[in-house]
Every structure is written in C-alpha cells, then in structure tokens.
Amino acid sequence: MAEVITISDAQDPRIAAFSAIRERDLVGREGRFIAEGTVVLRMLLAAHHANAGIRAEALLLLENRVAGLAPLLEEWPDDLPVYVASAAVLDAIAGFHLHRGVLALGSRLTAPCxxxxxxxxxxxxxxxxxxxxxxxxxxxxxxxxxxxxxxxxxxxxxxxxxxxxxxxxxxxxxxxxxxxxxxxxxxxxxxxxxxxxxxxxxxxxxxxxxxxxxxxxxxxxxxxxxxxxxxxxxxxxxxxxxxxxxxxxxxxxxxxxxxxxxxxxxxxxxxxxxxxxxx
Amino acid sequence: MAEVITISDAQDPRIAAFSAIRERDLVGREGRFIAEGTVVLRMLLAAHHANAGIRAEALLLLENRVAGLAPLLEEWPDDLPVYVASAAVLDAIAGFHLHRGVLALGSRLTAPCxxxxxxxxxxxxxxxxxxxxxxxxxxxxxxxxxxxxxxxxxxxxxxxxxxxxxxxxxxxxxxxxxxxxxxxxxxxxxxxxxxxxxxxxxxxxxxxxxxxxxxxxxxxxxxxxxxxxxxxxxxxxxxxxxxxxxxxxxxxxxxxxxxxxxxxxxxxxxxxxxxxxxx
Missing domain, CATH: 3.40.1280.10 (SPOUT methyltransferase, trefoil knot domain)
Structure with missing residues (x-):
C-alpha cells in the first residue's frame, strides 16, 4: 500500500491539482480530471489497471475516511501519492465543503477518435x-x-x-x-x-x-x-x-x-x- | 392587473413568507409553498383558476422581470399582491442568489385523502x-x-x-x-x-x-x-x-x-x- 502523506497547508504545491476544483477548471489541464467519491474512485482504479487509456495520478482523502477505505487503498498503485488532510484543510483546498471526502486526480492519455x-x-x-x-x-x-x-x-x-x-x-x-x-x-x-x-x-x-x-x-x-x-x-x-x-x-x-x-x-x-x- | 408594490427593505413584513426559503422551511407553514420560475408560476395560476384546492397568495419578482412577464401578470388575480424588488433586496430576502427572479407563494387548502x-x-x-x-x-x-x-x-x-x-x-x-x-x-x-x-x-x-x-x-x-x-x-x-x-x-x-x-x-x-x- 502506498505511503500516506499528511497535508497541513492548503497551499502545499503537492496538491495544487486539487485546488479550487470548479467545473470550469477541471478539464483542459493536460487531460486531467477529478473523480469524486468512492464509487467513481473504484471505476478510476478499474480503468487504470485495465490500461484503457486512463491513469490514476493522486488521491486526496479526508483523514477520517482513510481507515474505512483500507480495502480500496490496497488497490491503489504503490508508486502514486495518497494525500490526507483535515476537513478544514480539505475544504480550503477544494474551495467548497466536500462532504464525501474522497478526491482522485486522473488523466486521459489520448483523446479517443x-x-x-x-x-x-x-x-x-x-x-x-x-x-x-x-x-x-x-x-x-x-x-x-x-x-x-x-x-x-x-x-x-x-x-x-x-x-x-x-x-x-x-x-x-x-x-x-x-x-x-x-x-x-x-x-x-x-x-x-x-x-x-x-x-x-x-x-x-x-x-x-x-x-x-x-x-x-x-x-x-x-x-x-x-x-x-x-x-x-x-x-x-x-x-x-x-x-x-x-x-x-x-x-x-x-x-x-x-x-x-x-x-x-x-x-x-x-x-x-x-x-x-x-x- | 394587480398593482405592483416595490419592496426596498428585505425585512419588510409584507414579504416575510418569502424570507430565507430553504428546503426545510417551505412546507408546514399552514400548507404554504413556494413556486419558483415562470413555468411553475403558470401551473400555479392554472390550479388557482381551476379551484382545485390550490390558491395563489402573493408574487415576488425581480424588478427587471416585470415587463417580460406582463402577459402572465394579466392572469394574476387583481386582489393579490405583486411585490417587486431589486436583485440585491431579492437575494437578501431569499437568502441565496435567485437567478430566475420569480417567486410565488401558494397554499394548499386541504390535504388530499x-x-x-x-x-x-x-x-x-x-x-x-x-x-x-x-x-x-x-x-x-x-x-x-x-x-x-x-x-x-x-x-x-x-x-x-x-x-x-x-x-x-x-x-x-x-x-x-x-x-x-x-x-x-x-x-x-x-x-x-x-x-x-x-x-x-x-x-x-x-x-x-x-x-x-x-x-x-x-x-x-x-x-x-x-x-x-x-x-x-x-x-x-x-x-x-x-x-x-x-x-x-x-x-x-x-x-x-x-x-x-x-x-x-x-x-x-x-x-x-x-x-x-x-x-
């Protein structure tokens, strides 16, 4: 399982891709997208492992979700970061209240034709x-x-x-x-x-x-x-x-x-x- | 057509029924409800005129919507108030930004059995x-x-x-x-x-x-x-x-x-x- 990295500053450059995720900002950043919630995270992991042109890149979790997500985190690639933050820091990063507490960054490698x-x-x-x-x-x-x-x-x-x-x-x-x-x-x-x-x-x-x-x-x-x-x-x-x-x-x-x-x-x-x- | 009454103070008691319309506040006030937008307003007027146990009570409009709504306002009962407010006052009344600018207060006379x-x-x-x-x-x-x-x-x-x-x-x-x-x-x-x-x-x-x-x-x-x-x-x-x-x-x-x-x-x-x- 990947190491968990605690983020205590909403300005931390390591989680910049998660900052201010408003609709208009989500796509177009080099094919990157935000997956929200455990169900979508599970689909992202499935697509990642299927090598279907979709890659997982990073995970950002509310600290109290980590224990409950342990089975899913087993499937998270070891070489990809898992960031964890308190509710206050997470909301400050996202720019609104994230009651699900699960955000993943993914990317689409090629635009399908x-x-x-x-x-x-x-x-x-x-x-x-x-x-x-x-x-x-x-x-x-x-x-x-x-x-x-x-x-x-x-x-x-x-x-x-x-x-x-x-x-x-x-x-x-x-x-x-x-x-x-x-x-x-x-x-x-x-x-x-x-x-x-x-x-x-x-x-x-x-x-x-x-x-x-x-x-x-x-x-x-x-x-x-x-x-x-x-x-x-x-x-x-x-x-x-x-x-x-x-x-x-x-x-x-x-x-x-x-x-x-x-x-x-x-x-x-x-x-x-x-x-x-x-x- | 009913006379239009300008509201310049969000605390005006005449529009108290429209204040802070959050989901949890809407029903239970003596069978009253809030209809939002012109399509729902049209349905409210139809039900009112059909004497189907639903009554219109009051209308609250953004000032710049009044001219465009003139045909609908012809159907509004003469004896019921039409309040008009600026965007700032309207948002202060509702408690959030109302981009539709059309709110009607209605009531259900009897609970259907x-x-x-x-x-x-x-x-x-x-x-x-x-x-x-x-x-x-x-x-x-x-x-x-x-x-x-x-x-x-x-x-x-x-x-x-x-x-x-x-x-x-x-x-x-x-x-x-x-x-x-x-x-x-x-x-x-x-x-x-x-x-x-x-x-x-x-x-x-x-x-x-x-x-x-x-x-x-x-x-x-x-x-x-x-x-x-x-x-x-x-x-x-x-x-x-x-x-x-x-x-x-x-x-x-x-x-x-x-x-x-x-x-x-x-x-x-x-x-x-x-x-x-x-x-």
Missing part, C-alpha cells in the same frame, strides 16, 4: 449519440444509462461538454470511465460515419415518426442501432431530422418534453431489448 | 406509488414523469417527502400542481386499497419476475395498474415484494441500478402504452 471507436464496435452494436449536450448532468445521465443498458459506445459532437467534468463524471456514477466514447466533429459527420458502418440511425424527437417501443420492427434484420439525442430545449438540428429516421417517445400532450436523462433511458431500454443486448 | 382520490379514479387508470421517497429531486421527477405519461394520480406513503417542497415542485416542472396526489398512510395500506379497487399492483425491483416491457401480458383484461417504486438504495419493503407482482427493468449486470427518475419514466412509458393511455 470516433472513427477508430466505430471501427472497433461489435457486429451487434448499440451507440448513443449526443448533439449539443452542454449540460453536465445530462451528459452524466447519458453515460449512466448507456452503461445500464449495455450500449457499446457514446459519441458526442464537438459542441457537447466534456464528460470528464467533475459533475458529469459524478452523475454518471463513473460510467464515463467504463463506456467507450469520443467527442469530436459535428453531429451530422458522426451520424454519416455510423450510417456508413451499417447502423440504423434513429433520431429522438417529440415529432418522431415511429414510437420508440416499435423500434424492433424498424430494425428488421439489422443488428446495429445508433440513438441520437439533442438538447432539451432546441432538440436536434434540422439536417439530422431531415436525413435520418425519427423516433418519438409517446407521451401526454400536457407536457413539453421529458428530462433528457429519462428520455435517453427510455430509448436505450427499448433499443437494448430490441437488439437482444440484455441477456 | 388517498381513499377519496382512489374512489374518484377513472375506469382505465394508471397510478404511480412511491414508498419512502425522501429525496426531493426523485419526488419531483416522479411527478414530471407521471404528468408526461398521463398517470391519473401519484400516491406517496407517509415517509415520503412532501412534493410541495420548493425543489421537488421545481424539478416536477410544476406537475405537483396538476397531477392529483395524496401522501399518507403506509405503502402496504395504500397498495391494499388499490388492490381492493381492482388495480393490478406491480412493484418495481431489480429482481422482479416480469420485464416491464411485457407488462401488457400481465394486465390481461384489466384496465387499472399501479406501479410502485421505492428508494434507490434500499428498494421496496419485503412485505410489498412478497404480496404483489414484481416487475424489473432489464439492464446490464454491470451497474447497480438506474436513477429513480429514469426508472419511473421507463416503467410509466411501458405501462401507459400497455393501457392505451397515450392516444
């Missing part, structure tokens, strides 16, 4: 695509649902937010570290690539032609399906809706639309059942 | 039941989904939180004010009453016997369905699972469970389709 990811998908494949998803909670929910319904990948267009933002990672319950994804290009470019790879592309919109529960009949003998979601407000770009099959979630006329997390969950559940991906 | 509510349900009926749902976001999501999928009522056991809490009301997008509900008794008492009223009771649990997508076959010729959800952590009480039909949402074995909002949305979508409630 959409074309490589698509090329590596299995014959029977389910992909969730997001266009313009700037809300961190919504991106996190998409990943949680993608993991929950055995999606093979998430593709985000370049205007969507980075899923490694602390809040997106936390809402995903760490699924951002387990579900393969790429974030680049325009939505239409990503969908064209999926179309060329034999995917049925189904764009989710309140005015969609096919009810999502009937997606199985649309698939016919195809085994590859890409579900596309847009923002809660503006929805998907007109060029996406014009070019691809559209699907809707039947709902009451009383309400505008569902929350994006719920909508993506409903669509993935139907799609995963139709593809026979849930055992 | 579960037996009356059940007795008044239509022949073809869908009810969502929550047991032990203490999280405000989750209760709000349940109502948003209930409205989205044309559920006829929400029943909450006495250990669930009050859906009129500000955050639950906001997350519900005001649906707490439009979907009939009651909150009382134990879960098993509510479910027994629904069972006696001819409902098929389906309890959602990861170990459920029937996949939710197959709920239609379980219904046979019945037209009344109650879906029951528990907390994300502990799930439903054993006596509920032992006595009633159990349903599951098929999902990957990789993840513990779905977010409650997503799970209730998936279940309601399947149930509403099976009952033919979505047109």
């Amino acid at each position: 959409a074309s490589d990811l698509i090329a590596g998908l299995p014959e029977k494949a389910l992909v969730l695509v997001g266009c313009g998803i700037s809300n961190h909670d919504n991106v996190g929910s998409m990943f949680r649902n993608a993991a929950g319904f055995s999606a093979d990948a998430v593709l985000l267009d370049e205007t969507s937010c980075d899923p490694l933002y602390r809040k997106a990672l936390r809402v995903s319950v760490g699924s951002v570290l387990s579900v393969p994804y790429a974030r680049e290009q325009s939505g239409i470019a990503l969908l064209s690539a999926l179309d060329a790879a034999g995917f049925m592309v189904a764009a989710l919109t309140p005015s969609g032609q096919t009810e999502i529960g009937a997606i199985a009949s649309g698939l016919k003998d195809r085994q590859r399906l890409a579900l596309v979601v847009g923002t809660e407000g503006e929805g998907l770009p007109p060029e996406v809706l014009a070019r691809f099959m559209t699907v809707r979630i039947a709902q009451s006329s009383r309400l505008d639309s569902l929350n994006l997390g719920t909508a993506s969950g409903i669509a993935l559940h139907c799609a995963a059942l139709a593809l026979g991906k849930l055992g | 579960a037996s009356d509510l059940i007795a008044g349900l239509p022949e073809k009926a869908l009810v969502l039941v929550g047991c032990g749902i203490s999280n405000h976001d989750n209760v709000g999501s349940m109502f948003r989904n209930a409205a989205g999928f044309s559920a006829d009522a929400v029943l909450l056991d006495e250990t669930s939180c009050d859906p009129l809490y500000r955050k639950a009301l906001r997350v519900s997008v005001g649906s707490v004010l439009s979907v009939p509900y009651a909150r009382e008794q134990s879960g098993i008492a509510l479910l027994s009453a629904l069972d006696a009223a001819g409902f098929m009771v389906a309890a959602l649990t990861p170990s459920g016997q029937t996949e939710i997508g197959a709920i239609a076959s379980g219904l046979k010729d019945r037209q009344r369905l109650a879906l029951v959800v528990g907390t994300e952590g502990e799930g439903l009480p054993p006596e509920v699972l032992a006595r009633f039909m159990t349903v599951r949402i098929a999902q990957s074995s990789r993840l513990d469970s779905l977010n409650l909002g997503t799970a209730s949305g998936i279940a309601l979508h399947c149930a509403a389709l099976a009952l033919g409630k979505l047109g």
Whole structure:
C-alpha cells in the first residue's frame, strides 16, 4: 500500500491539482480530471489497471475516511501519492465543503477518435449519440444509462461538454470511465460515419415518426442501432431530422418534453431489448 | 392587473413568507409553498383558476422581470399582491442568489385523502406509488414523469417527502400542481386499497419476475395498474415484494441500478402504452 502523506497547508504545491476544483477548471489541464467519491474512485482504479487509456495520478482523502477505505487503498498503485488532510484543510483546498471526502486526480492519455471507436464496435452494436449536450448532468445521465443498458459506445459532437467534468463524471456514477466514447466533429459527420458502418440511425424527437417501443420492427434484420439525442430545449438540428429516421417517445400532450436523462433511458431500454443486448 | 408594490427593505413584513426559503422551511407553514420560475408560476395560476384546492397568495419578482412577464401578470388575480424588488433586496430576502427572479407563494387548502382520490379514479387508470421517497429531486421527477405519461394520480406513503417542497415542485416542472396526489398512510395500506379497487399492483425491483416491457401480458383484461417504486438504495419493503407482482427493468449486470427518475419514466412509458393511455 502506498505511503500516506499528511497535508497541513492548503497551499502545499503537492496538491495544487486539487485546488479550487470548479467545473470550469477541471478539464483542459493536460487531460486531467477529478473523480469524486468512492464509487467513481473504484471505476478510476478499474480503468487504470485495465490500461484503457486512463491513469490514476493522486488521491486526496479526508483523514477520517482513510481507515474505512483500507480495502480500496490496497488497490491503489504503490508508486502514486495518497494525500490526507483535515476537513478544514480539505475544504480550503477544494474551495467548497466536500462532504464525501474522497478526491482522485486522473488523466486521459489520448483523446479517443470516433472513427477508430466505430471501427472497433461489435457486429451487434448499440451507440448513443449526443448533439449539443452542454449540460453536465445530462451528459452524466447519458453515460449512466448507456452503461445500464449495455450500449457499446457514446459519441458526442464537438459542441457537447466534456464528460470528464467533475459533475458529469459524478452523475454518471463513473460510467464515463467504463463506456467507450469520443467527442469530436459535428453531429451530422458522426451520424454519416455510423450510417456508413451499417447502423440504423434513429433520431429522438417529440415529432418522431415511429414510437420508440416499435423500434424492433424498424430494425428488421439489422443488428446495429445508433440513438441520437439533442438538447432539451432546441432538440436536434434540422439536417439530422431531415436525413435520418425519427423516433418519438409517446407521451401526454400536457407536457413539453421529458428530462433528457429519462428520455435517453427510455430509448436505450427499448433499443437494448430490441437488439437482444440484455441477456 | 394587480398593482405592483416595490419592496426596498428585505425585512419588510409584507414579504416575510418569502424570507430565507430553504428546503426545510417551505412546507408546514399552514400548507404554504413556494413556486419558483415562470413555468411553475403558470401551473400555479392554472390550479388557482381551476379551484382545485390550490390558491395563489402573493408574487415576488425581480424588478427587471416585470415587463417580460406582463402577459402572465394579466392572469394574476387583481386582489393579490405583486411585490417587486431589486436583485440585491431579492437575494437578501431569499437568502441565496435567485437567478430566475420569480417567486410565488401558494397554499394548499386541504390535504388530499388517498381513499377519496382512489374512489374518484377513472375506469382505465394508471397510478404511480412511491414508498419512502425522501429525496426531493426523485419526488419531483416522479411527478414530471407521471404528468408526461398521463398517470391519473401519484400516491406517496407517509415517509415520503412532501412534493410541495420548493425543489421537488421545481424539478416536477410544476406537475405537483396538476397531477392529483395524496401522501399518507403506509405503502402496504395504500397498495391494499388499490388492490381492493381492482388495480393490478406491480412493484418495481431489480429482481422482479416480469420485464416491464411485457407488462401488457400481465394486465390481461384489466384496465387499472399501479406501479410502485421505492428508494434507490434500499428498494421496496419485503412485505410489498412478497404480496404483489414484481416487475424489473432489464439492464446490464454491470451497474447497480438506474436513477429513480429514469426508472419511473421507463416503467410509466411501458405501462401507459400497455393501457392505451397515450392516444
């Protein structure tokens, strides 16, 4: 087990990467990100040991969490630092009250490339695509649902937010570290690539032609399906809706639309059942 | 249109009901609640004018929102006060920064009674039941989904939180004010009453016997369905699972469970389709 280093000064340069972790500061520091809480830490360790392009770098714990985390700390690489601080010092480092008391620093070694990811998908494949998803909670929910319904990948267009933002990672319950994804290009470019790879592309919109529960009949003998979601407000770009099959979630006329997390969950559940991906 | 009263002192007794609106303070003040934002305000006005046991009482607006809200203010009852304040005064009243700048005070005249509510349900009926749902976001999501999928009522056991809490009301997008509900008794008492009223009771649990997508076959010729959800952590009480039909949402074995909002949305979508409630 790694040696535990006590930090008594919030300005200590050894924990500078943990300082003032606000959403806007989290990504872009050379691919680094902050994992918060034990569940996300466990996912980070799994990704680290799987050599999946994600590395753990350092751990910062509230002093009274160390004993309870002993089993997890056994898995922490011996050569990586484990810092420990009192509640006062920890809150001063983070810049807000951290009631979970578990922060890990991780890094993504290479930005995944959409074309490589698509090329590596299995014959029977389910992909969730997001266009313009700037809300961190919504991106996190998409990943949680993608993991929950055995999606093979998430593709985000370049205007969507980075899923490694602390809040997106936390809402995903760490699924951002387990579900393969790429974030680049325009939505239409990503969908064209999926179309060329034999995917049925189904764009989710309140005015969609096919009810999502009937997606199985649309698939016919195809085994590859890409579900596309847009923002809660503006929805998907007109060029996406014009070019691809559209699907809707039947709902009451009383309400505008569902929350994006719920909508993506409903669509993935139907799609995963139709593809026979849930055992 | 009601006269606009400018408030320049955060301690002004006329706006005392809006002061320090923290979650814990919101309900229990003689059935009063706080509606936040224009969408929820619109729902409050609709409920007020429908004489549905909900009354609007007062409005407190950020001064620069008044002009833009003129059409809504036309619907505001002439005899009820509209207070206006600067951002600094408004934030001092609320106790935090209110970027929406729209707060309304409402009241519930009588607490709805579960037996009356059940007795008044239509022949073809869908009810969502929550047991032990203490999280405000989750209760709000349940109502948003209930409205989205044309559920006829929400029943909450006495250990669930009050859906009129500000955050639950906001997350519900005001649906707490439009979907009939009651909150009382134990879960098993509510479910027994629904069972006696001819409902098929389906309890959602990861170990459920029937996949939710197959709920239609379980219904046979019945037209009344109650879906029951528990907390994300502990799930439903054993006596509920032992006595009633159990349903599951098929999902990957990789993840513990779905977010409650997503799970209730998936279940309601399947149930509403099976009952033919979505047109």
